[in-house]
Amino acid sequence: MGEPLLSTEKLSNHFGKVCTALDLDLRFEPGVLTSIIGPNGAGKSTLINLLTGHLPVQAGKIRFQGRDITRLPIHERVRMGICRSFQVVNVFPELTVAQNVMIPVLARTGRAWRPIRRLSRETALMQETEAFLEKVSLLPERDTPATALSHGDLRLLEVGVALAAAPTLLFLDEPTAGMNPVERVRLLDNIRQLAREGRSTFVVVEHDMDVVFSLSERIIVLHRGEILCDGTPENVRADAKVREVYLGDDVSDLFRYREE
């Protein structure tokens, strides 16, 4: 194992008496497509929120590319290369699809401070924006306001805005939630393709076990804020503790989507 992209040291978080992260020691290696799974309330979203700066860290340390980022504000983490998408669509509603993607591109390239220059004259920005829209297959909708998009397209845009920050490490929080099967396949193909290109390392939180096992090279199973199991899909599938948790706590979770 080389230098990890991101690592945590005894990362903990409590909401009152509920523990959502307990002494988590994690390493994310570059280029390994990782999934985080676990029953509801296992601390998956909390983990992402802590790593990306959405939640302040109560205890423990986070390092990114060797640098301590535990107390770094969100936008600086984004600038360093950590970004995320959201479980509930969280875009810029009144702006067009293209404008949604432009904001992260502008911020990343330091061009967002230009107050007098015309947006329409920023040709490099336009090209880059279109390239990102192409990646999430939203180019035909470029001038549509985000509010007018279908749910599936909104999810694509959600991922598109996160991608446009050109992160080295990208967390996707249930990217396919509420999508129909066609859209889901399209998005997953896109993610696979992007992961293969190797510019970003993806960490995906998912409920759909088909997705998780077909997509991931590594799976982390969380349970009550602790790591229950961490390994290849085969390891996880064979793990007795994982079965116990899923069968004991929530029978339907592991098999829910198979039935659809």
Add this chain to the structure above:
Amino acid sequence: MKAETRNAVAAGAVLLALCAVPFITGKFTAYLTIRIMLLGIFAVGYNLLLGQTGLLSFGHGAFYAAGAYGLGLFGVHVSTHPLLGVAVGVAAAVLLALLVGYLCVRHTEIYFAMLTLACGMMVFSLVWNAREITGGDDGLIGIVRAPITLFGLADIPIARENHFYFFVLFFFALSVWAAHRIRRSPFGLALAGIRENARRSEFAGVPVRRYRLAAFVLSGAFAGLAGALEALLESNARPFMAHWTHSAEPVLVSLLGGLSSLTGPLVGGAIFVAMREIIQRFTENWMLWFGILLLVIILGFRGGVVGTVSALFRKATAPGEG
């Protein structure tokens, strides 16, 4: 492109009409037009904060006053050069906005509004009480409209109303142009992103607080410009420029005209000044009637006058779209 050409033609027509005003109308109309332009500068800048960035400030009167007193004090003690005076007034407003903004932008919504209100009223009482410097409740008097000397090459007199009218028109056009460009710029888009979704803006890599501060200071600069020009117009600066009732003017004007366009606050400003003049002829309690009018417009015209009219216009020109 087509819409852009149409807007440019419309802007040109309005500019021409404004140029014609002092020649074809009486002194009083010209004076009212100046007041409309001053309120226009104030409101157009203010709307960069409210309409574009989504921050409601109740303290911009303080920056207006900073512009007026900045120019006034500079004029009384240092130099009466109007351009230098305006520059000093704007600089004073920017400095004050930096200070107030730095304290206020860490909060949003109602907390932000109340903090700006508190800061504005502090400035008001400071101006009111510092009688030796500001003249207290008498205001700062003795501000003169000296001619603009351009490096000894030319003297442009602005003492006469007609000349001063064009002095104001110049700054008005400049302000509207600047606000237009800012709204269409990368910076303007970043501000709109903050208005639409501040959290996501952070995750897009935008340092939200710094951008909010920038928008705050920018709108403060416009307020300062308007204040400096008013000091020249009225030959005085008054503490009530910093009062919260004055801070509420650009809010009302923006709501009246519509928050989401450049022209909204301008049209709102024109309506505001005209209504005040008309209603004041009939009754002392003009605010009562103005309040009723505002109520009707806010309830009846969604998106302000400009928003409603342009929506009607779109409907009329594109009947195919339901």
